[in-house]
Each structure stands twice: as structure tokens, then as C-alpha cells.
Amino acid sequence: MAIKEFKLPDVGEGVAEGELVTWHVAPGDTVEEDQVVAEVETDKALVDVPSPYNGTVSELRAEEGEMVPVGDVIITFEVEGEGEEDTAESSDGEQVTADDAGDGDDAGDAADESAEETTDTAETERTSGRVFASPSVRRLARELGVDIGSVSGSGPSGRVTESDVQAAADSGSDGDDADSGGPRSVSFSGKSAVSKRGDAGNGEVASGSASADAAGREKTLAAPATRRIADEEGVNIDDVPASEERDGEAFVTPEAVREYAQAQREAQAADAKALSEEADAGEVAAESGSESEPETASEPAASGPAAGERVPYRGVRRAIGDQMERSKYTAPHVTHHDDVDVTDLVELREDLKPLAEEQGVSLTYMPFVMKAVVAALKEFPYVNAQLDEENEEIVLRDEYNVGVAAATDVGLMVPVVRGVDGKGLSDLARDMNEKVEKARERKISREEMQGGTFTITNIGGIGGEYATPIINYPEVAILALGAIKEKPRVVDGDVVPRKVLTLSLSVDHRVVDGAVAAQFTNKVKEYLANPKLLMLE
Known part of the structure; x- marks a missing residue:
């Protein structure tokens, strides 16, 4: 058994916090992936928060009515089959071994140097992140032959809906558009906010194939410590512009990951500011x-604040x-x-x-x-x-x-x-x-x-x-x-x-x-x- 923490997702669009309105689970409850565990209200909407795991609720870290900053842990789960001997699943869906997960940031340059020999062939296939979808939607995707992992979700918290799957099937792209861009971000409003990549101010990169393959590479060489930094920053390492090239393959350093993550945040902030007038007016x-x-x-609310309350x-x-x-x-x-x-x-x-x-x-x-x-x-x-x-x-x-x-x-x-x-x-x-x-x-x-x-x-x-x-x-x-x-x-x-x-x-x-x-x-x-x-x- 392993304890997994779940943080209030980054909703983007300038939203920095949400009010935890209702818990639908209690400690000890068994939950399935995508089961709604809570309702959270932002200044945009009231949305469902789905569980990312199959497991048991261990602890509720927030009270109903509490304002929770984005990124704070709101709930923990006990998940079977993910102990110290098993693989630890990172936030963007990549799998790293327990030994790799133990490599801390303190490894620094030493880890990078050792990785040059031990991870020359270490590659990571591009992943689109954990997929939030109900069993019926997954079944529909299988029936239509759609790779649900490549479909960009338009539902609450980035959840993939039946219409998303149907649209991917009708277009015949199987969600290729979703894979062609940067990493998916979760949004309570149901809009998958995709941040800018490559040309969004990522800093200097080396010339040659490493920089040419900066966006959505199929193969990336990087030390375990670097991959862990990418996990913590919530970015796909295959989208980070490579600062070096080794044995003909792109090699990504910790500094490149941090610069790319910062560029993403700045691009998201710029996009949110540019769209704020129209977005606010439409809501x-x-x-x-x-x-x-x-x-x-109009019917009055069934229940609500009484006279004298604030x-x-x-x-x-x-x-x-x-x-x-x-x-x-x-x-x-x-x-x-x-x-x-x-x-x-x-x-x-x-x-x-x-x-x-x-x-x-x-x-x-x-x-x-x-x-x-x-x-x-x-x-x-x-x-x-x-x-x-x-x-x-x-x-x-x-x-x-x-x-x-x-x-x-x-x-x-x-x-x-x-x-x-x-x-x-x-x-x-x-x-x-x-x-x-x-x-x-x-x-x-x-x-x-x-x-x-x-x-x-x-x-x-x-x-x-x-x-x-x-x-x-x-x-x-x-x-x-x-x-x-x-x-x-x-x-x-x-x-x-x-x-x-x-x-x-x-x-x-x-x-x-x-x-x-x-x-x-x-x-x-x-x-x-x-x-x-x-x-x-």
C-alpha cells in the first residue's frame, strides 16, 4: 500500500484558489478512478473534482467552506500495488522505478554525469497525461477505435466526454491534435488550457537536431533527477527544448526543464490576460x-442565509x-x-x-x-x-x-x-x-x-x-x-x-x-x- 496525495489542480485562466463546497467521500471510503470526491467553487463555476486513483480515502486535508489555494493537498488515498518495490506513478503519467524516484535534486551535476553512461539508451515515449474519463466513455473509445489517451478533454477538470471521443472518431485524427501541442493542463471550467511551447521564451538551446526536435520528441535522454524535476514542474520532458545532444539524441538538463516550465507559466499568464475581457463578459x-x-x-432558493448573517x-x-x-x-x-x-x-x-x-x-x-x-x-x-x-x-x-x-x-x-x-x-x-x-x-x-x-x-x-x-x-x-x-x-x-x-x-x-x-x-x-x-x- 502507498499513500498518494492529490492537490487542487492548477485551473489556469487567472484562478488561484477555490472554495471546497462539499465532500462526497469520507476517510475509509473506497473510490474508483474518475469518481467524484468533492465539489469546488471558483469565481468561474461549480465543478466536480474526480479521483485520480482506485483506492481508499486516507485523509481529507480541507474542510467544507474552506478556501484552498491551487496546489495545496486536499485529499490523500491509500493505493494498492504501489509500494516501495513497485513503480511510483508521476503526476503526468510517466513511470519511473523506485530507485529512480529516490534520486533527489541534490544529485545535481553528479547525477547528470552518471546518467551519461547509465541512461544513454533511456528514452521516454510521449504521454498525454492521466486521462479522466468515465467507464462508459472509455468503452465508447474502444468501440470507435479511438486512443483515449490522445483525446483532449473538454469536460470539468479536463475530463474526456463522449462528445470529445465522437469528435475524434469523426475527424479520423484520434486526437492527434492533442498530441501535437504541449502538455495538457487541467481547468475546472472544462477548457483544456494548453500552454505555449518552443517559441514561448524558453531560453537558449543548442543548434542542430536537438533544438529542431524541441516540441513533442519521441525520444529524450535525461537523468532520473531531471525527469523528477519535470514531474514536479508538471511538464512533459519530450517538449522541453534540448540544451545538448548526445549520441545523436536530444539531451535535456535540469536548467532547461526549469526554464521551460517558467516560460509556460508566463505564456499562460499572458494568454489569460489577453482573453480576460471576453471571458469575463461571457460568464x-x-x-x-x-x-x-x-x-x-424565478423560484427563490430552497435554503440560504438568514437575516442578520454575513x-x-x-x-x-x-x-x-x-x-x-x-x-x-x-x-x-x-x-x-x-x-x-x-x-x-x-x-x-x-x-x-x-x-x-x-x-x-x-x-x-x-x-x-x-x-x-x-x-x-x-x-x-x-x-x-x-x-x-x-x-x-x-x-x-x-x-x-x-x-x-x-x-x-x-x-x-x-x-x-x-x-x-x-x-x-x-x-x-x-x-x-x-x-x-x-x-x-x-x-x-x-x-x-x-x-x-x-x-x-x-x-x-x-x-x-x-x-x-x-x-x-x-x-x-x-x-x-x-x-x-x-x-x-x-x-x-x-x-x-x-x-x-x-x-x-x-x-x-x-x-x-x-x-x-x-x-x-x-x-x-x-x-x-x-x-x-x-x-x-
């Missing part, structure tokens, strides 16, 4: 207490607050209010609901609004734009990715439905419903909340009519929907009851003028008042 919503389903009111301001709630502050104090907001007679839309939806239900789709008003919005965006491209302040340019987007604000127990999230202009009502409803449900369950990935070009939020679900929603920055506009109510309207000289929907459009006045906002709203009204026009879109 949190504009201000309002809405749900994505217009006819369904609630920590962190996690997703703080991310929402930071985004709202940034948006409000960056983009000068102007809100245009109007209403529209949607009596015909109500009747059309009632006619189509049974047909949608036969297809297993719940048809709300939101897909109709999304289609109307996109039709109007095509005529008023400045409303579907983004201000590039650094380059002093207004970017008119040619994509129509609509975010739909969804209320969760920790605040608003904005799942993004991509390519709205190319989807029918049923497909829109299905896509939106699935993503909203995932958001409410806190299982939605980071990518599914990024890349939006326009946002819709519904205050009518909880009884509101008008609002002044905050823009989902760096977008330049957001539309709030009020409740559909029966109100008196004049039709052909007679006052009759009609179904009326209220609209509140907030725009970034640096990009969108008030007149354009009014014209855009009028076009949305035209499509909602005459919903049959949407059938042509």
Missing part, C-alpha cells in the same frame, strides 16, 4: 433578476459584481423603452407548441424574440458590435451569437446560443433549454458562456415590465423583456384588449446613438407584431 450577465423562460417565474462576497457572486461595475463605469448606458402588441405572436406560439412537444421541445417566447433580434441586427450592425478601444476601432460582428440571461442560485449566468441566424425555432429552443438547464445546475462550461454578440434578459418571468439592464460588456447592447400582459389598445377605432410586451434596450452610447437604438427597437417590434415574417428568416 456573467447584465443586471436584472430574470429567467430565460418568459412565462416561468455572506462572503466571493466566487461567482463577486465575478458578477466585478463585471457589472466594469460595464457600468466603462460604457455610458442609455436605455430606450417601448412596447409592442404581440397578440398574433401569442396565438402563433399556442399553435406551434403541440408540434414542438411532439419533437420533445418546450417552445417558449424566447426563440421568437431571438429570431426577431437577429433579423434587426442584420439591418443595424452597430448594435451587433464591439468597441476595440486599444486600436480605436468599432468591430462590426458578422456572427449572431445571442446570450440568454439565466437565474441561478448564485446569480445570473449567460449561456450563449451560437449561430442563431442559421437555426429554426425548434433548434433554437432545444439549444437554449439545454444550456440554461446546465447553467442552473452549475454544469455549464466556460466556452458555452463566451463569444456572445448580443444579450437578452427576461424580467417578465418575475412580474416586471420595464428595466434599465446593464450591458454584458464588451457587447454594446442588451434587451430586457417585460411580462406579456393584456392591455387596452385601439384597433380600427375601437378599444380592445390586446397582449402587450414591454421592451427595454440599453446601449453603449459610445457606439450606438439614441436614434439607432429606437430604429432597432422598431424593427424588433415589427417582427414580433407580425411573427409570420420570422418564418422567412
Whole structure:
């Protein structure tokens, strides 16, 4: 038996810590690889933490509610068959003998020199790291003939999903793309963050074949102590630029490993900074207490803090607050209010609901609004734009990715439905419903909340009519929907009851003028008042 420690993974994207929300295991419990042992909340999402081993829980090193820095040990396992006589498995999946594992960093140059003779033929085949995947996913990979070790996971903590395996099988690459890059990093958001290699500032390397084979070599000569340093730094030694060449093969020194690891960290930090604006904007919503389903009111949380308590301001709630502050104090907001007679839309939806239900789709008003919005965006491209302040340019987007604000127990999230202009009502409803449900369950990935070009939020679900929603920055506009109510309207000289929907459009006045906002709203009204026009879109 051997004791294995498991550290809170490096989530990347600027996340340095997470709150341990719930333990699903206790000391003495038997666990299998990939079994969920805990839930951890970062300022990005609530995610499952899977066990990397088959074994028995030895000790829980963190308490529920505790903020744990990335890299701290949170749990230990007793693992069979991995004692002193057995091989010790390193963090990136390489196998080293017990004797090798005993070589410490103090060996230094002496170990390197001895390795020149004793490890001339020591080679390491490139590995893609420990694979997190459920038994059903592994079975699917076997059935499709896919090497699961080469598939880049898109699920929580880098877990490989069925869709990842299917995509690898469909492409016929068997995940070759994953092997062509640097080492995989684990991300709670479900995004496998791959750091830059070779040209990311690795320091000087020798000329010749050693430097030419710096990325993803099949053979690497290195001392055991050097391999241990690579394990501790979490890098694949085959990706480290070689500083020497011995017997025609690349030879890697400890200094080269450390320089490469540092270059990776710097590259990750640079990438995270460059993407932070879009990423933050895609994860949190504009201000309002809405749900994505217009006819369904937001239910209060089943349990929560009581009056008089002090609630920590962190996690997703703080991310929402930071985004709202940034948006409000960056983009000068102007809100245009109007209403529209949607009596015909109500009747059309009632006619189509049974047909949608036969297809297993719940048809709300939101897909109709999304289609109307996109039709109007095509005529008023400045409303579907983004201000590039650094380059002093207004970017008119040619994509129509609509975010739909969804209320969760920790605040608003904005799942993004991509390519709205190319989807029918049923497909829109299905896509939106699935993503909203995932958001409410806190299982939605980071990518599914990024890349939006326009946002819709519904205050009518909880009884509101008008609002002044905050823009989902760096977008330049957001539309709030009020409740559909029966109100008196004049039709052909007679006052009759009609179904009326209220609209509140907030725009970034640096990009969108008030007149354009009014014209855009009028076009949305035209499509909602005459919903049959949407059938042509």
C-alpha cells in the first residue's frame, strides 16, 4: 500500500484558489478512478473534482467552506500495488522505478554525469497525461477505435466526454491534435488550457537536431533527477527544448526543464490576460433578476442565509459584481423603452407548441424574440458590435451569437446560443433549454458562456415590465423583456384588449446613438407584431 496525495489542480485562466463546497467521500471510503470526491467553487463555476486513483480515502486535508489555494493537498488515498518495490506513478503519467524516484535534486551535476553512461539508451515515449474519463466513455473509445489517451478533454477538470471521443472518431485524427501541442493542463471550467511551447521564451538551446526536435520528441535522454524535476514542474520532458545532444539524441538538463516550465507559466499568464475581457463578459450577465423562460417565474432558493448573517462576497457572486461595475463605469448606458402588441405572436406560439412537444421541445417566447433580434441586427450592425478601444476601432460582428440571461442560485449566468441566424425555432429552443438547464445546475462550461454578440434578459418571468439592464460588456447592447400582459389598445377605432410586451434596450452610447437604438427597437417590434415574417428568416 502507498499513500498518494492529490492537490487542487492548477485551473489556469487567472484562478488561484477555490472554495471546497462539499465532500462526497469520507476517510475509509473506497473510490474508483474518475469518481467524484468533492465539489469546488471558483469565481468561474461549480465543478466536480474526480479521483485520480482506485483506492481508499486516507485523509481529507480541507474542510467544507474552506478556501484552498491551487496546489495545496486536499485529499490523500491509500493505493494498492504501489509500494516501495513497485513503480511510483508521476503526476503526468510517466513511470519511473523506485530507485529512480529516490534520486533527489541534490544529485545535481553528479547525477547528470552518471546518467551519461547509465541512461544513454533511456528514452521516454510521449504521454498525454492521466486521462479522466468515465467507464462508459472509455468503452465508447474502444468501440470507435479511438486512443483515449490522445483525446483532449473538454469536460470539468479536463475530463474526456463522449462528445470529445465522437469528435475524434469523426475527424479520423484520434486526437492527434492533442498530441501535437504541449502538455495538457487541467481547468475546472472544462477548457483544456494548453500552454505555449518552443517559441514561448524558453531560453537558449543548442543548434542542430536537438533544438529542431524541441516540441513533442519521441525520444529524450535525461537523468532520473531531471525527469523528477519535470514531474514536479508538471511538464512533459519530450517538449522541453534540448540544451545538448548526445549520441545523436536530444539531451535535456535540469536548467532547461526549469526554464521551460517558467516560460509556460508566463505564456499562460499572458494568454489569460489577453482573453480576460471576453471571458469575463461571457460568464456573467447584465443586471436584472430574470429567467430565460418568459412565462416561468424565478423560484427563490430552497435554503440560504438568514437575516442578520454575513455572506462572503466571493466566487461567482463577486465575478458578477466585478463585471457589472466594469460595464457600468466603462460604457455610458442609455436605455430606450417601448412596447409592442404581440397578440398574433401569442396565438402563433399556442399553435406551434403541440408540434414542438411532439419533437420533445418546450417552445417558449424566447426563440421568437431571438429570431426577431437577429433579423434587426442584420439591418443595424452597430448594435451587433464591439468597441476595440486599444486600436480605436468599432468591430462590426458578422456572427449572431445571442446570450440568454439565466437565474441561478448564485446569480445570473449567460449561456450563449451560437449561430442563431442559421437555426429554426425548434433548434433554437432545444439549444437554449439545454444550456440554461446546465447553467442552473452549475454544469455549464466556460466556452458555452463566451463569444456572445448580443444579450437578452427576461424580467417578465418575475412580474416586471420595464428595466434599465446593464450591458454584458464588451457587447454594446442588451434587451430586457417585460411580462406579456393584456392591455387596452385601439384597433380600427375601437378599444380592445390586446397582449402587450414591454421592451427595454440599453446601449453603449459610445457606439450606438439614441436614434439607432429606437430604429432597432422598431424593427424588433415589427417582427414580433407580425411573427409570420420570422418564418422567412
